[in-house]
Amino acid sequence: MRRPSIVASLVAGVLCVSAPAYAQADLSGIWQPRFHEDQPERLPGPELGDYLGLPITEGARKWAESWDPSRLTVPEHQCQVHISPYIYRGPMNVRIWEEKDPRTQEIVAIKQYISTYEQTRTIWMDGRPHPSPNTPHTWMGFSTGRWEGDMLTVTTTHIKQGWVRRNGLPQSDRTTMTERFIRTGNVMTHVTVVRDPVYLTEPLVKSQNFVLSLRELPQQNWLWVCLPVVEVADRPSEAQDVPAYFPGENPFLAETRKRRGLPEEALRGGAETMYPEFQQKLRGRR
């Protein structure tokens, strides 16, 4: 008995050494976010009228200025999900695992279950094409992935409309997203590059870090149940009431500027406000 098993392990060892192409990182496990990056936006939430650092179009700004948060009380909006380019920014747990063809052990897909909104993502690794533009969009979109060394690169299309920032800045359903998942020990870095030909003038790049959980989490931590309820009892009917401000008449937009003492031209965002030169420009004003 002993000898064959030694031979087997030697063979296995040789196979491992001689197959570096398959020594890609394994992202499997339970990951939990750390919030040292962009914390005020990610946990307490962005302030109204703060679009600083976002390469938005004039149309996106107008959309957000007209948006009334009480639109989220409309039943069909109560349970709407943060789309895949946004969902990783909030409090969440994500479980990652691989699906392999049992006959060949080739990887078919990398799956992710995200606790917020109970979302499952499938990142197809088998080279399949993205579907026709005439097929439905979803909150998570349709994703395909490939390894670039130890980095997983994912391309996602067919994403529903959602938020660039959840103070009313829209992201359109024509968005495509490129992601990089990079594992360094028990830390995973996630970088998203969002291109939206409707509401962004330049690609928007964001990153966040996750730490591997060495323990399973309680069942309840994986659930996120939403049932719409009547939140505004005297609403005449949805047909007559889509909460929105008339252009230029949103009374709350000035609050952030006053409280934080930030100039209007910074808060209104735009590609220019992403770059260090913009800080120099503001400094020059003082």
Added chain:
Amino acid sequence: MTRAYLALGLVALAGLAAAQQQNFDSVQIETVQVRPNIHMLVGAGSNVTVHTGEDGVLVVDTQFAPMSDKILAAVRALSDKPIRFVVNTHMHPDHIGGNERIASAGGTRAGGNVFGDIGNAARNRAEIVAHENVLKRLSFPGTATPAPQGAWPTVTFFGDQRDMLFNGEAVQMFHQPAAHTDGDILVFFRRSDVLSTGDVFVTTTYPYIDVAGGGHVNGIIAALNRIIGIAVPSNVEEGGTLIIPGHGRVTDEWEVVEYRDMVTIIRDRIQTMITRGMTIEQVKAARPTIDYDARFGADSGFWTTTMFVETVYRNLTAKS
């Protein structure tokens, strides 16, 4: 006011007619599966819904006439049963163009007292089902939208609703008065949970309001709310009822909600501007659609942003 309406409508119809003259030779049909027994055909003009089963085939809308053979080939790839019914969501040429050819390729069940020449005539064609206003618009002498007699609906209804059971499925047709036209219907496949909306909902442009054809922005909003009323999503507002729009991609309820929000917001803005005494030129200059133009607007073509804003303005200022 009426003259302005008519002019707008005629311009738009001229656009549709121009589209009819385009070269369809290179257009291929794409078949999108929506359910095992329901497919959406995409080619030139409207989306086509194909419902298949033991009883035969039911087709909703038929694109432009030159697409007919390609549509028939796509239907044949899904079922070898006879086409029994052609349903029209409304009377525009990009939705009824193939009626004659496609109905002629099908056949109705007929017998009993219907025999001889009458019986053969009945058996040799599928029935064309639509709201009565569609037949009126296509057949009435002097109408702006005439169609050859073979394209006319053969089964019409006057009221709010018509139901039929086909392939073991309740097929319900709901009339939405004065919306895109005055003859719009939603076609609901109740068991399969699929809704074909015609042009009261599209994912491609602002809603086209054919005022000469009896359309009105408030009817569009009512129709969108009806769709939202019928559709039931699965968990967290996704999936559930699937919606086949007049043009564009398959969606679920939430994307109709977003579109309903947009049309309502734009309607409300223009209404407020009217109440404040703004002229049509002032309203256009204020760009009440600016936040949606990059997604749904157009500077050229047969339904521009300007035409949409003007039409909503005229809808809301017209004396009824």
